Amino acid sequence: MNTAEPNRTRKSRTHLLLIALVFLAPMIAAGVLTLAGWQPGTKGNGQPIVPQRNFLDEHLRVVLADGGDYAWRDSEPRMTLVALAGPDCATQCLATLTAMAKARVMLNHKQDRLRLLYLGTPPVDAAARAAMATYWQTGRDIDGKLDGYRPATPDSVGALLVESNGTALSFYPPGFDAAGLLRDMRKVIK
Missing domain, CATH: 1.20.890 (cAMP-dependent Protein Kinase, Chain A)
Incomplete structure (x- = not known):
């Protein structure tokens, strides 16, 4: 060898x-x-909802402006971005709502996979209300189950990102970054 x-x-x-x-x-x-x-890259821009909440299981009832109930589970899987307005929605509130609607548009071909729901008193200005109707469904949280997320500061908006099965994923307190919200939505909307 x-x-x-x-x-x-x-x-x-x-x-x-x-x-x-x-x-x-x-x-x-x-x-x-x-x-x-x-x-x-796993840190989101919103605050996680702890303990986790499912609005279907809680029977969280939202009555829309047309009198119908909001269906958390839609006919097709779509997420919901819930805007919770503080008292007296005016200039800053409307600017935030516009930024949120723009973030939805920035999802491009996936924008139909996100619904926008506004909970609160609509703005006093008729033109602003009409402009909102283009993108937002408006309604009321009948039992006040989301009051803990509603800002107390006038002219402000907080937001909740809700999964298509009714599970709340994250909370965006007043003053949140709309670009960060868009990044989070791009992660979860596929």
Whole structure:
């Protein structure tokens, strides 16, 4: 038996192990980072709803302006962005509602997978109310089950992003970033 043969075999095995290590190293690093609690790009811009709430299970009733009940579960799977207006919706409130409607439009071909629901007293200005009707369904939370999310500050808006099965995913307090809301919607609307 040639002594060069075991050396060649050992060298080939070493190369094979090094190649395997090159492919395994990123997976090992990702596992260590995950166990340490760090996961890139998983932080949303909204606040998670804890404990989790399902509006269907809670029988949360919203009566629309036309008198009908809002269906949390639609005929097709669509999410709902709920705008909760504080008292006296005026200039700042309308600007935020417009930014939210623009974020929906920015979803492009997926915009039909998101419904916009405004809960609160509509703006006093007739032109503003008419403009809102283009994008928003308006209604009232009959039992006040969402009052904990409604801002107390005049002329402000908070928002809830609700899954198509009625589960509230995240809350956006007054002053939220509409661009951050859009990033979150792009993550969950597929």
